[in-house]
Amino acid sequence: MTREWWRGAVTYQVYPRSFQDDNGDGIGDLPGITRRLPYLADLGVDVVWLSPVCRSPMKDMGYDVSDYRDIDPVFGTLGDFDRMIEHAHALGLKVIIDQVISHSSNLHPAFAQSRSGRTGPKADWYVWADPRPDGTPPNNWLAVFGGSAWTWDARRHQYYLHNFLPEQPDFNFHNPEVQDWHLENMAFWLDRGVDGFRLDTVNYYFHDRLLRDNAADFRVKTKPETNPYNMQYHLFSKNQPENIAFLERMRALTDRYDGRMLVGEMGESHHAIRMMGEYTTGARLHQCYSFELLGPEFSASHFRSKIEEFFAGAPMGWPCWAFSNHDVNRHVSRWAKHAAGREAIAKQAAALLLSMQGSICLYQGEELGQTETELTFEELTDPAGINFWPEEKGRDGCRTPMVWERGAPNAGFSTAAKTWLPVRNEQRAVAVDTQGEGSILSFYRDMLAYRKGSADLMEGATEFLALPEPILGFRRGGNLLCLFNLSRQTHDLACAGGDIRIGPAKRAGDLLTLGPNGFALIEGADKVTPHLAG
Structure with a gap:
């Protein structure tokens, strides 16, 4: 290798x-x-x-x-x-x-064969289950995109499992x-x-063969979730040994x-x-x-x-x-x-x-x-956004086109009159x-x-420092000190020795000033434990 x-x-x-x-x-x-x-x-x-x-x-x-x-x-x-x-x-x-x-698409040939009947070479390639006596799904498992994780198929007179969309039937990995x-x-x-x-x-590959019900999420919910999937503890629908x-x-x-x-x-x-x-x-x-x-x-x-x-x-x-x-x-x-x-x-x-x-x-x-x-409902393509709008706007907002040239049509992404998701001015900027x-x-x-050039970052272990919020500090590899001010306020640290290699932090003697969202990667300060200046 x-x-x-x-x-x-x-x-x-x-x-x-x-x-x-x-x-x-x-x-x-x-x-x-x-x-x-x-x-x-x-x-x-x-x-x-x-x-x-x-x-x-x-x-x-x-x-x-x-x-x-x-x-x-x-x-x-x-x-x-x-x-x-x-x-x-x-x-x-x-x-x-x-x-x-x-899971696959419900248009995959294997699923077409599997749903055609209870016998045949691919009958057991997907997860099928009989209904309860009252016709309801075999258990309480929920789908990530909303509703039951089970959909009725009239051909087989059974339900099939889909942890996501009904158009995404789950494979039976026990086969x-x-x-x-x-x-x-x-x-x-x-x-x-x-x-x-x-x-x-x-x-998600394997499911519980016994199709046991999932439990309610053990964390107390003060109000219903936008997506009820988050109200279950998914003991049996995934994470199987x-x-x-x-x-x-x-x-x-x-x-x-x-x-x-x-x-x-x-x-x-x-x-x-x-x-x-x-x-x-x-x-x-x-x-x-x-x-x-x-x-x-x-x-x-x-x-x-x-x-x-x-x-x-x-x-x-x-x-x-x-x-x-x-x-x-x-x-x-x-x-x-x-x-x-x-x-x-x-x-x-x-x-x-x-x-x-x-x-x-x-x-x-x-x-x-x-x-x-920011997108309108009419511009959405993501099933999560469409199903749970407006409380959940879905994932399209992070999927809009890459912006290459500010002044070009569609910011250089495409010459088309319309792109699959729009390019807004805020992103173009x-x-x-x-x-x-x-x-x-x-x-x-x-x-x-x-x-890439730092052996400390590529190979070194991490040792965290005992610093109060909002300061995060750790050493990598013994020679590199990494300090981050996770706030909008300025904070001073007493930190002697070493050279600042990365970051906007300012130094005056042993006083290190981290401005809002400030940070410093310091080489050679491995023998110094910084602490908040009094």
Whole structure:
């Protein structure tokens, strides 16, 4: 095996529909991504992650796959995909792709065969169950996008399970044939040269065979949730122990290829950090991608607790941290109440995330300080937003097109008269061509270069310092001190020695001043314990 290139690497998530449209239809495509790869190489990331590009009716924007071995025509062809891989590798970039295997589209041929009757070669490929005597679903499991997780099928006179949309039926992973088939599909892409997979909803593969009811969430609810899915403790509809053995089978497959990697998305709200450790210990996943830092929490204790909890529980495991992705509000908007301004919070977030122990994932536009886009109901495409509007506006606000040139039509994303989601002036204002010296984009490039050249950040362990809120402080590798003021007020620290390598902090003797959202990465201060100046 080659070096573990993924350990400490920085991945850049490309949302293909919104990155670059080269055929003028208003939707991003593979030739557009290929054309923009030099931008990513210049940014300084190591890996490109493509959200789904397989054939799909797009009920959930590609997370409902109808053919696991072909590219959807909206994005291009298999030839376009091969050319993108070749160009990325020539630029020194790795490429990983989404594998959405917990469920398929209801238009997949396998589901058509499965629903045709209770006998046949694929009858048991999906999760089917008889109704209760009164005709209601077999249990109380709920779907992420609202309503019951069960839909009645008149052909089989049974319900089928779907943890997401009714158009996304769940595979029955208790059937070994389903496991084998998915491994064959993964081998198809490994043979085409992909460097690994981001495994969507990796903890959803198996369900409880007995179909036992989920319990109410043990955390007291003072009022109903916007989405009732969050009112259950999902003991039986996911997170089953059988998952581990299948992860080991996937790992055995990738280990047959040189230098490939698996990163799993941990979609869990109760024990995510513990499960990340469990899933990445031993010959399972190489790393696990967490939602733990994708919420509204913004405090020293929050960041510290999640990192400490992971490495305490899984010292041999490996995390992948992110602040934004295609499923959540962009962090510059999410943390606005803690910010002294868009630029201040964007730069601080970059420094904090890229100082963390583990691997890192950036979401497209994050390096521009991009904010959430405000959309009308009529502009939505996301089922979550459509189903729960207006209390929940869905995920379209973080999925709007990448902005390349402020003055160009659609900010350089597309020449189409109308794009699949609109480009607002607020987003256009931070286009790539506006970001000169001292900009957020420039800072990302500097911080990425510093991380890549720092043995402390790439390999060093983390030791947190006993500092009161709102100051987060930790050492990496013994030689690098990382300090962050997570507030809109100025704070002074007594901190002697060392050289400030990154950050806007100011120093006068032993007094270090961290302005609003200020930070400092200091080399050579390993023997000094900073404390709040009195």
